[in-house]
Every structure is written in structure tokens, then in C-alpha cells.
């Protein structure tokens with residue numbers, strides 16, 4: 135029997151994603167009876183704003199989750215690996231934003247518009263995918279159901295907020311210094327990010343792809359429940375504060391015209407189609423920032439193959455890409471009466 139209200143921890147409550155989670159919990163009037171903001175010893179004792187009050191931040195420890203129902207984690211992979219099992223063991227269901235559990239075969243990796251059924255049978259930890267994957271699969275899912283996707287070629291244009299608070303500050307500072315004729319010394323990124331594009335997100339792997347790129351490949355297949363979909367990705371950091379953009383090329387088994395794709399996507403959950411080239415209207419990061427939907431436009435035929443589409447997909451990486459998707463997972467758990475650890 136589902137409870138009416140839940141005691142919820144936000145682990146990483148002082149970070150870029152954690153702060154957005156608090157906002158989303160407020161905005162969606164999440165059925166919450168108690169909020170427990172957790173962070174490291176660095177921020178313990180400070181406060182975060184929630185529902186008109188300042189709530190004390192506590193240091194996350196092994197016993198932080200006793201008596202709680204849900205823990206929404208965005209404190210990085212290391213903290214998640216260490217603390218999420220303690221939460222689950224004390225009966226608190228974890229929705230985790232890091233890479234730590236995503237490819238674990240026993241952990242559902244969920245985007246509620248795509249694979250909510252994967253939550254059934256969870257064992258206490260649920261993973262939230264990478265932001266670039268989330269916005270792409272929201273669009274791929276209806277296309278796959280209609281026309282069977284064979285191959286996806288994606289290039290991303292990712293905002294600095296994806297790297298956290300320090301990266302937001304770095305872009306601001308570099309822009310200010312360069313506009314005043316001063317030199318800059320990159321700290322967060324390997325190169326200057328202001329007025330530049332960096333074709334490296336996260337570390338390089340043995341196959342010459344970056345870890346961010348391989349997250350998109352592997353997570354897409356797991357979420358879509360289809361290992362036959364071939365995905366290749368190039369992930370690029372751009373000097374944008376909020377909103378990831380993606381150029382996506384899709385090859386399908388069956389024909390789907392751009393007009394049919396527009397109609398299909400416009401009626402699919404979580405998607406807004408903005409595709410009026412004659413009016414110069416297409417999705418833009420600055421318009422998507424602060425919004426919940428995934429925006430898609432520039433839908434057109436790939437004239438070099440038989441069944442191919444090109445499109446431009448944009449979404450707020452901190453909202454749908456992280457905080458909002460996490461809270462939508464929690465809401466789906468509630469709706470399916472799954473807020474319990476078996």
C-alpha cells in the first residue's frame with residue numbers, strides 16, 4: 135500500500151544538480167514529509183532553501199538513511215558507490231545520478247517516458263542516465279517503436295553546467311577576463327572554454343572515444359532494451375551555461391518521412407517539436423534552459439541513405455538531464471507502489 139508522504143534525502147544537495155532537485159521537488163509539489171539535505175563535511179552546517187525555510191545540511195554518513203524512504207543522489211560516483219548500498223540496506227530506495235551503477239545488470243537505468251517498466255523488480259538502487267543520453271532516448275523511443283532504429287550518429291554540444299558549479303564559474307571568469315584583455319589559466323577544463331569548443335568530455339578510453347561518448351553508446355542500448363542499435367558519438371563541450379544540444383542522424387529499417395516524424399514526436403510524452411525553418415524557428419539552448427521538455431527540430435531526410443533522418447535535439451541538462459528525470463523516476467516509483475526495498 136503506497137504511503138501518502140515520503141521522507142526524502144538529497145545527497146549532494148549543495149551542488150548544481152542537488153540545488154535543482156530541491157527546486158524541482160518544490161515546483162512539482164512532491165509528496166514529501168521531511169527533507170534531509172546531505173553533502174560532504176565541507177558544506178555540513180550550512181543551509182539550503184526549501185519551501186520558504188532554510189534547511190540544515192548534514193554530512194553524509196553510513197547511518198544517514200535510517201528511517202528514510204527515498205534518497206536522491208547527485209554526489210558523484212565515489213560517494214554513491216560508498217553510501218548507496220547503506221541506504222538500500224536500511225530500506226531507503228536510492229535514485230542515483232552518477233555513473234556508478236548504470237551498467238550494473240541488476241540496476242534499472244530509467245527514463246520514465248521510455249522504460250518505466252524496468253523499475254519493476256528493482257533491488258533498492260535505480261540509476262539515472264547521463265544527461266546527453268536522456269534527451270536523445272526520449273526522441274529515439276517513439277521512432278524506434280514506429281520504424282526500428284538501426285544506427286544513430288550523434289554529435290553533442292554540451293553546456294558547462296554539466297561539469298558542475300566550478301565549471302560555470304570558470305566560463306564566467308574567462309569571459310570576463312578575456313573581454314578585459316587579461317590572460318586566462320584553465321583549471322576545470324584542459325583548455326580555455328570561453329569562445330572555444332573542446333572535443334573532449336571526460337577521459338579518453340582505449341578505443342580513442344571518451345567516457346562520455348561511450349556512456350551514450352552503452353546507456354542508449356540498455357534503456358531502449360535493444361543491443362542491436364548501433365550508436366556512435368562525438369561529445370563536445372561548448373561555451374554555453376545551460377542546455378545541451380545534439381545533432382542526431384538516425385537510420386531506420388522502415389521508412390519514416392520528416393512529416394510523419396514531426397507528427398509522431400509532437401504527440402509523444404516529454405517532447406516539444408519546434409521546426410519552422412521559414413520562421414527561423416528551431417530549438418535553442420537559451421530557450422530550453424529552465425524548461426522540462428526535450429525540444430526537437432531541423433527534422434529532415436538524410437539524402438545519402440535510404441531511410442535516414444537528421445534532427446537537432448536540445449534540453450536543459452540539469453533539469454531533464456539530471457534533477458527532473460531523477461524526480462520523475464521517484465514519482466513513477468510512487469505511482470507503481472515501488473518505494474520499498476525487497
Ligand code: NAP
Pocket residue numbers: 145146147148149150151152172173174175176177178194207208209210211213231232233262263264265266295296297298299300451455456
Ligand atoms: P557539484 O556542483 O560539484 O556538486 C557536488 C555535490 O556533491 C556537492 O553537494 C558536494 O558537497 C557533494 N559531494 C561531493 N563529495 C561528497 C561526499 N563524499 N559525500 C557527500 N557529498 C559529496 O556537481 P554537480 O554538477 O551537482 O554533479 C554532482 C554529480 O551528479 C556528478 O558527480 C555526477 O555524478 C552527477 N551528474 C549527473 C549528470 C547526468 O548526466 N545525469 C549530470 C551532472 C551531474 P559539498 O558542497 O560538501 O562539496
Ligand code: 3JN
Pocket residue numbers: 210211231232233234263264265292293295296297335349451
Ligand atoms: O559533462 C556533462 O555534460 C555531463 C556530466 C555528467 C557527469 C559528470 C561527472 C560525473 C557524470 C555522469 O553523470 O555521467 C559523472 C558520473 O559519471 O558520475
